[in-house]
Amino acid sequence: MTKHFEVDPDRVTELGAPVLAVAQQAIDAVSTAYAQDAAADVEARLVAELHSRGLRADEATLAETAHEIRSGHHTHPGMPAWKLTEE
Secondary structure (H helix, E strand, C coil): CCEEEEECCCCHHHCCCCHHHHHHHHHHHHHHHHHHCCCCCHHHHHHHHHHHCCEEECHHHHHHHHHHHHCCCCCCCCCCCEEEEEC
């Protein structure tokens, strides 16, 4: 499956770092939260972390990334499965 990841067009100038680095920060934050609390809602937390950084992802990307986090797999947006787009 191809992951679909977008920069929120209203916040593209606010990123302050390369898109992949910003997305990785969000993923790492969610992974850490899940490691500390297995009851955490990984998908909701991922949406919030991405949004707070000016990014968003489609439902399939969120579901796959959340599954990878819950499974203990290291995931990052630079993996070939991630498709990055800017509007």
